[in-house]
Amino acid sequence: xxxxxxxxxxxxxxxxxxxxxxxxxxxxxxxxxxxxxxxxxxxxxxxxxxxxxxxxxxxxxxxxxxxxxxxxxxxxxxxxxxxxxxxxxxxxxxxxxxxxxxxxxxxxxxxxxxxxxxxxxxxxxxxxxxxxx
Amino acid sequence: xxxxxxxxxxxxxxxxxxxxxxxxxxxxxxxxxxxxxxxxxxxxxxxxxxxxxxxxxxxxxxxxxxxxxxxxxxxxxxxxxxxxxxxxxxxxxxxxxxxxxxxxxxxxxxxxxxxxxxxxxxxxxxxxxxxxx
Amino acid sequence: xxxxxxxxxxxxxxxxxxxxxxxxxxxxxxxxxxxxxxxxxxxxxxxxxxxxxxxxxxxxxxxxxxxxxxxxxxxxxxxxxxxxxxxxxxxxxxxxxxxxxxxxxxxxxxxxxxxxxxxxxxxxxxxxxxxxx
Amino acid sequence: xxxxxxxxxxxxxxxxxxxxxxxxxxxxxxxxxxxxxxxxxxxxxxxxxxxxxxxxxxxxxxxxxxxxxxxxxxxxxxxxxxxxxxxxxxxxxxxxxxxxxxxxxxxxxxxxxxxxxxxxxxxxxxxxxxxxx
Numbered sequence: 001x002x003x004x005x006x007x008x009x010x011x012x013x014x015x016x017x018x019x020x021x022x023x024x025x026x027x028x029x030x031x032x033x034x035x036x037x038x039x040x041x042x043x044x045x046x047x048x049x050x051x052x053x054x055x056x057x058x059x060x061x062x063x064x065x066x067x068x069x070x071x072x073x074x075x076x077x078x079x080x081x082x083x084x085x086x087x088x089x090x091x092x093x094x095x096x097x098x099x100x101x102x103x104x105x106x107x108x109x110x111x112x113x114x115x116x117x118x119x120x121x122x123x124x125x126x127x128x129x130x131x132x133x
Numbered sequence: 134x135x136x137x138x139x140x141x142x143x144x145x146x147x148x149x150x151x152x153x154x155x156x157x158x159x160x161x162x163x164x165x166x167x168x169x170x171x172x173x174x175x176x177x178x179x180x181x182x183x184x185x186x187x188x189x190x191x192x193x194x195x196x197x198x199x200x201x202x203x204x205x206x207x208x209x210x211x212x213x214x215x216x217x218x219x220x221x222x223x224x225x226x227x228x229x230x231x232x233x234x235x236x237x238x239x240x241x242x243x244x245x246x247x248x249x250x251x252x253x254x255x256x257x258x259x260x261x262x263x264x265x266x
Numbered sequence: 267x268x269x270x271x272x273x274x275x276x277x278x279x280x281x282x283x284x285x286x287x288x289x290x291x292x293x294x295x296x297x298x299x300x301x302x303x304x305x306x307x308x309x310x311x312x313x314x315x316x317x318x319x320x321x322x323x324x325x326x327x328x329x330x331x332x333x334x335x336x337x338x339x340x341x342x343x344x345x346x347x348x349x350x351x352x353x354x355x356x357x358x359x360x361x362x363x364x365x366x367x368x369x370x371x372x373x374x375x376x377x378x379x380x381x382x383x384x385x386x387x388x389x390x391x392x393x394x395x396x397x398x399x
Numbered sequence: 400x401x402x403x404x405x406x407x408x409x410x411x412x413x414x415x416x417x418x419x420x421x422x423x424x425x426x427x428x429x430x431x432x433x434x435x436x437x438x439x440x441x442x443x444x445x446x447x448x449x450x451x452x453x454x455x456x457x458x459x460x461x462x463x464x465x466x467x468x469x470x471x472x473x474x475x476x477x478x479x480x481x482x483x484x485x486x487x488x489x490x491x492x493x494x495x496x497x498x499x500x501x502x503x504x505x506x507x508x509x510x511x512x513x514x515x516x517x518x519x520x521x522x523x524x525x526x527x528x529x530x531x532x
Contacts, residue, residue, distance in 0.1 A: 013433060014152075015432070017151060018148055018150060019151070019154045020322060021152045025324075026296055029295065030412060030414055037413070048470075058286065058288070058332070059332055060331065064329075065327050066324070071447075072447055144300075146296060146300060147299050147313075158428060159428040163279060163425055166280050167277075170279075180339070181338055191424075191465070192424040193465050194463070195462065195465075196461065197461050199458055199461075206303065206312065280418075281423045283417060284413060285416045285418060285471060287418045
């Protein structure tokens with residue numbers, strides 16, 4: 001099972017921060033997605049090309065635990081892993097860390113179905129199974 | 134020339150507000166779009182159905198002047214007009230007003246091309262010309 | 267424990283929909299927040315006023331299960347409940363339903379800490395405990 | 400008058416793209432802001448620190464012309480200039496170019512007031528005047 005990590009650095013944008021002065025909790029799901037995009041690119045299967053090939057990975061479950069706030073202009077690191085591949089589903093796990101101060105900011109998961117252009121379930125392509133190796 | 138106004142009420146959402154405590158300037162373009170969507174629905178041409186018919190209205194120019202800030206949980210009103218129809222282009226004009234306190238918060242325009250599913254320009258459909266009447 | 271529901275109707279906005287033609291999974295957390303805002307207003311404790319009083323409810327855990335897609339211009343209903351109040355934490359639960367077609371689109375939870383202006387934990391105010399009644 | 404350019408590379412994110420398959424027109428204003436943030440950092444005046452010093456630059460006018468669409472996973476370059484400094488106002492100009500294919504995708508401006516923590520106008524600080532040199 002997966003213990004391969006990849007990371008991407010992101011700088012927190014002004015509109016991602018709310019009036020409490022910290023990144024809004026929905027922003028983390030966008031950062032997870034940036035992490036997932038880079039993870040797949042580094043594994044040789046850019047998600048844009050996956051979709052062009054008629055395979056889509058809609059999110060069927062998403063969860064995030066918030067440990068410490070991110071602020072405007074902070075640099076964060078998203079570490080992405082494939083934590084489970086089962087049936088026609090794949091689960092990615094994420095950790096968001098602070099680049100400046102170190103320490104965990106948030107962690108979470110997204111579970112994805114595998115569907116074709118028609119929205120119907122598809123068998124998990126080999127390249128997705130291999131992401132977990 | 135158009136002087137027909139339609140309006141829609143919107144409550145400012147938490148993530149639309151930035152760390153200055155006021156609505157981020159990009160939010161207004163989303164509110165303009167809500168105004169435009171309701172304007173077209175009230176005119177009998179819901180934009181979702183326009184796109185299903187193979188006509189798309191990508192924005193080619195957008196502008197906004199910000200007069201007074203909107204805050205979380207404020208109720209605003211977007212007033213939408215078609216201000217110009219020329220060639221294969223249509224321009225919508227917007228005013229955003231405060232429901233609670235009255236007064237203008239922002240005004241702006243969006244100009245749209247008319248294209249088909251292939252991205253190529255299309256003649257302006259009659260229903261769009263009539264929006265300006 | 268809570269079984270009080272409140273609901274708010276939301277029309278899906280154009281930028282909330284992604285290139286799969288369905289609402290992006292991060293949008294649901296913003297809709298949950300709209301539901302929570304209206305729930306608290308209907309209970310007589312508008313969240314804007316809670317923050318003005320120096321009490322903040324940052325999200326410490328968020329989760330969503332996606333059952334069926336929402337599309338541009340669909341009308342959805344968010345039903346909000348307080349499902350748990352414990353220590354200095356409060357958990358809201360949400361269901362998103364389709365107004366047009368009926369049926370569940372998504373469900374989820376957000377758990378919130380109760381902190382003061384200084385970010386330090388605070389005892390749960392009575393009005394929050396009463397939300398669960 | 401300004402002719403100093405700085406640039407920042409941005410990869411288009413999945414939720415920034417709408418159901419036409421192209422970046423939503425509001426995304427460009429967020430990218431302009433990323434460009435402005437990096438421009439100021441490279442000039443030695445990180446905007447986060449400017450705000451900590453009690454100076455805020457709310458947008459009072461924003462405009463964008465869209466030339467060619469940006470798509471998911473495209474790499475774009477934002478080139479930022481200070482095009483005008485007058486009274487207590489500063490105008491930034493932006494060009495967005497395609498990294499992959501070259502060519503202009505969009506250009507625009509944002510004009511900012513200079514205000515203090517109280518929201519009242521302030522004299523333009525020297526460091527902002529110098530941005531235009």
